Amino acid sequence: MNPFQYSRAQSTDQAILAIRAAPGSNARFIAGGTNLLDLMKMNVEQPGQLIDINALPLSEIRIDDAMLSIGALARMSDVAANADVTRRFPAISQSLLVSASPQLRNMASIGGNLMQRTRCNYFRDTACACNKREPGSGCAALGGDTRRHAILGISTQCIAAHPSDLAVALTCLGARIKLRGAGGDRTVPIDDFFLLPGSTPNLEHNLQSDELIVAIEVPASPLATRSYYLKVRERASFEFALTSAAVALEIRHGVIADSRIVLGGIATKPWRVREAEAYLAGKSVQETHFVAAAQLAVAQAQPVKDNAFKVRLAQRTVVRALMTLAAGEIA
Secondary structure (H helix, E strand, O other): OOOOEEEEOOOHHHHHHHHHHOHHHOEEEEOOOOOHHHHHHOOOOOOOEEEEOOOOOOOOEEEOOOEEEEEOOOEHHHHHHOHHHHHHOHHHHHHHHOOOOHHHHHHOEHHHHHHOOOOOHHHHOOOOOEOOOOOOOOEHHHHOOOOOOOOEOOOOOOOOOOOOHHHHHHHHOOOEEEEEEOOEEEEEEHHHHEOOOOOOOOOOEOOOOOOEEEEEEEEOOHHHHOEEEEEEOOOOOOOOOOEEEEEEEEEEOOEEEEEEEEEEOOEOOOEEOHHHHHHHOOOEOOHHHHHHHHHHHOOOOOOOOOOOHHHHHHHHHHHHHHHHHOOOOOO
16 A cells, blocks of 8 residues: 555535645545545555545435435445335335445445445456556456456446446436535436446546535435335345346336336446336336346347356346335236
């Protein structure tokens, strides 16, 4: 780990000023540090300065009739355990409870979860070429072990899968990310917050270098109340998704009035499948319709040599998630 300077910000404005003043923007905000410190130990991240933001008043969880607002510094475990979140936004709580481990969830912040870097082994090994870590160096994953890599949203520059469970659930529920920087406040739909790799896989977020996530807003809706998150992984704890699905259904008299389907573990960002959602609109609640929607969900998949199994596994994940959510209403 390289030497670095450390400071504590006492306000949001102070944090923004501190990161703007860092030479070459070579500074990072740190809250729980559960991802950043690991990357620093591996020399993947080498910030010259860490700005501790834990003193900022950004940990409140507020819910009213219209909105859930989660402060960026709220801990994952606190959000997962919140009774109103569990009741009115179940996919959020479920996605958090299958993330990481209890110890990490007690430390990790919601904002940090959204900013975590990919778990691609080639990204985390500085001896390997990686366009995310060093633009223009190449992608070792393309000729290596691709079992855990993405099959949707990939490019010739990067096939790393997005790691966050929470981001998949938030995308399903139409969340918005509130940002604050030197230029003021702005709000970004979560689907626009995460970027596809394209030719610039090092740019992962719609976030300026001097901006800070301050909150996540999730609209209250019938879809949010009837939502579900399913994660398929190789072990029961402290494991990233092979495939996952966040789904939501609004059912009226046995007919699907509206739906959301977002895939995780198989794409370079949380992957909303609008074609499948459009197909389900007006359909009766039947397994055959869920199977057809699941096929549409991965119709554009581009598997590489070791991860073709993810196509079928993702389909089964979507069907199981929808069947679980619609239990008791299957025609």
